[in-house]
Each structure stands twice: as C-alpha cells, then as structure tokens.
Amino acid sequence: MDFELAAGVPVLERTPHALRAMLEGLPQAWTDATEGPETWSPYIVLGHLIHGERTDWIPRAQIILAQGVDRRFTPYDRFAQFTESRGKSLSSLLNEFAMLRAENLATLAGWQLTDAQLSLEGEHPEFGPVTLRQLLATWVAHDLGHLVQVTRVMAKQYREAVGPWRAYLSVLA
Amino acid sequence: MDFELAAGVPVLERTPHALRAMLEGLPQAWTDATEGPETWSPYIVLGHLIHGERTDWIPRAQIILAQGVDRRFTPYDRFAQFTESRGKSLSSLLNEFAMLRAENLATLAGWQLTDAQLSLEGEHPEFGPVTLRQLLATWVAHDLGHLVQVTRVMAKQYREAVGPWRAYLSVLA
Numbered sequence: 506m507d508f509e510l511a512a513g514v515p516v517l518e519r520t521p522h523a524l525r526a527m528l529e530g531l532p533q534a535w536t537d538a539t540e541g542p543e544t545w546s547p548y549i550v551l552g553h554l555i556h557g558e559r560t561d562w563i564p565r566a567q568i569i570l571a572q573g574v575d576r577r578f579t580p581y582d583r584f585a586q587f588t589e590s591r592g593k594s595l596s597s598l599l600n601e602f603a604m605l606r607a608e609n610l611a612t613l614a615g616w617q618l619t620d621a622q623l624s625l626e627g628e629h630p631e632f633g634p635v636t637l638r639q640l641l642a643t644w645v646a647h648d649l650g651h652l653v654q655v656t657r658v659m660a661k662q663y664r665e666a667v668g669p670w671r672a673y674l675s676v677l678a
Numbered sequence: 679m680d681f682e683l684a685a686g687v688p689v690l691e692r693t694p695h696a697l698r699a700m701l702e703g704l705p706q707a708w709t710d711a712t713e714g715p716e717t718w719s720p721y722i723v724l725g726h727l728i729h730g731e732r733t734d735w736i737p738r739a740q741i742i743l744a745q746g747v748d749r750r751f752t753p754y755d756r757f758a759q760f761t762e763s764r765g766k767s768l769s770s771l772l773n774e775f776a777m778l779r780a781e782n783l784a785t786l787a788g789w790q791l792t793d794a795q796l797s798l799e800g801e802h803p804e805f806g807p808v809t810l811r812q813l814l815a816t817w818v819a820h821d822l823g824h825l826v827q828v829t830r831v832m833a834k835q836y837r838e839a840v841g842p843w844r845a846y847l848s849v850l851a
Contacts, residue, residue: 512705515705523696523699526696534685632843642841643841650850652825652829653833656823657822660823660826662679663815668816670819676822
C-alpha cells in the first residue's frame with residue numbers, strides 16, 4: 506500500500522483509543538508485564554509513544570518542511586520514558602498520549618500537505634535521506650508495531666496457563 | 679501468570695472495544711488487507727472471533743461443567759467465517775461480536791466458578807484432557823493473539839512505504 510494521508514491519518518487517530526480500550530482499568534499485572542529482562546511493558550510502550558509525539562514525528566516533519574541547510578533529525582531517545590513516565594499513572598499516560606496525538610494531527614491537517622511536499626527530504630542520523638512521505642508512513646507503522654508488542658506481551662503471560670493449547674497459539678512461541 | 683478469573687475476564691471484556699477502536703470507520707483497504715494468499719484480514723479475524731463466541735468457548739466450558747460421559751469437544755471450524763460473515767459489514771460484525779461476548783461473559787459470571795470447578799476436565803479432540811482453567815486462559819490468549827495478528831497485518835501494508843525505516847521496524851520483517 507502506498508502512503509496516503511487519507512488512509513494513514515485514520516490509523517494515527519485511532520491508536521490512543523485502541524490503547525485506552527485495551528489497557529484502561531486492567532489489573533496492573535497486565536500493564537506492567539514484560540517479555541523478560543530489558544523488554545517493555547504496555548506501560549513503558551505508552552511512555553515511548555508519548556515521547557515520540559513530543560520529540561519525533563512532528564518535529565522531524567517540521568525539519569523537512571522548513572528545508573533549511575541542516576535537515577538532520579535529532580536522534581530518537583528510545584529510553585526517555587524510563588524517566589519521563591516516572592510517578593505517572595497509566596490512566597494519566599493514556600490521557601497525555603491522546604491529547605498530544607490530537608494536537609499533532611491538528612498540526613498535520615493544518616499543513617494541507619501537497620504531493621510535492623510529501624516528497625521533500627530530511628536526513629536521518631543513521632540512514633541518510635528520507636522523504637516526508639516515508640516519515641509519516643513510519644509514524645503509522647510504528648504505532649501498529651507497538652500495538653502488536655503490547656498485545657503480544659500480554660498474550661505471553663498465559664504461556665503456561667493455556668496448557669496443551671500452547672502448541673496451537675503461535676503468539677506464545 | 680496463573681489464570682485467575684479476576685484478571686482474565688477484564689481482558690475478555692475489552693477485546694470488542696479494542697477492535698472497535700482500531701477498526702471502525704477505517705478505509706476498507708486496511709480492514710480487507712492480508713499478509714498474502716491464504717492469510718486473514720482484520721475482517722476475516724472478526725468473523726472467526728464471532729464463530730468462537732457461538733461455538734467454542736462457552737459451549738466447551740458447558741461440556742466440562744456438565745461432567746457427562748462424553749466430554750469430548752466439537753472441533754473448532756477455523757473457516758466458518760468465510761460463509762458466516764458473507765454480506766455483513768465490518769460495523770455489523772463489530773456489533774455482533776460485542777453482543778455475543780457480553781452475553782458469554784454474563785453466562786460465565788453467573789456460574790460463579792470455584793477453584794474446584796476450574797480444575798474439572800474435558801477432552802480436546804486432538805490433545806486429550808484439558809482443564810476449564812486452561813480453556814479460559816486460552817480464550818484470553820486467543821483474543822490477544824488475534825489482536826496481534828490484526829495489528830501486524832495492518833503494519834505490513836506499509837512495508838515498502840516506510841523506505842529505509844524498514845530495517846528498524848521488526849514488525850515488518
């Protein structure tokens with residue numbers, strides 16, 4: 506599927522609602538569950554998504570749209586949430602993510618991007634030139650990848666509890 | 679994590695809401711997307727979950743609880759949705775799933791299951807004796823596994839659109 510704003514934006518709009526529907530009010534044993542040492546819980550993932558709203562997607566899009574001399578993106582801090590989420594409840598993170606995402610999508614809509622603008626380039630600190638179109642597609646795929654992760658982490662908590670059904674549930678592999 | 683009703687049921691309650699939050703109103707290109715021939719779209723998965731509500735989880739629990747002479751489960755038809763969903767909109771499937779799930783959880787709650795009942799056994803047509811506790815844990819893990827699938831199928835549609843970011847997004851592998 507090619508990236509198109511009319512198809513990508515509806516997914517971005519839905520992510521905060523999907524996370525809220527899945528996680529709000531769940532026992533903490535689910536939202537703090539991980540896949541083992543150094544892996545992320547749903548709570549940690551949510552903080553990571555919030556950090557992306559603040560520092561990654563829209564700021565990078567702005568760098569591309571400005572077409573300044575230096576179009577190099579600031580590297581994404583993949584661990585910021587370990588300090589930024591500290592002391593916050595899951596519920597407050599869900600609210601924060603929903604608010605930031607709504608603001609960012611309003612900013613995006615306000616730009617009324619043309620095809621030509623979607624083809625403008627910025628510079629990724631590791632792999633070089635990338636287009637605004639690729640950045641926005643990655644925003645969508647990144648959301649979906651973390652929804653995969655959240656649901657996979659939760660599923661794995663029942664790896665033993667399902668008994669012999671484990672052989673049928675590839676997600677528990 | 680051991681299976682406990684107080685932790686498992688809240689996940690079962692949330693699945694229809696999570697699917698609605700993710701899928702309702704999305705362009706059909708997302709909800710009909712697959713991972714290739716013989717793989718399932720979000721729309722097909724939803725029909726499969728509905729079939730499970732009608733024929734699998736609660737009917738199997740009833741077989742176990744009855745402790746009759748024949749405790750063998752009817753095999754799950756993994757392809758029923760290809761005929762049963764025919765002609766139905768995604769939105770009507772979301773409603774149907776939510777209604778059936780709510781009814782089934784009301785049935786489950788009404789049983790007020792004891793630990794002793796959760797240890798009762800039925801017979802799986804392929805792998806033999808399984809407990810009610812394992813059946814209910816599998817209901818939860820099966821939901822989560824299909825949420826993983828739905829979000830993974832969607833993510834993969836942008837495998838090319840993300841350009842060089844593909845190397846960073848393990849979900850697109």
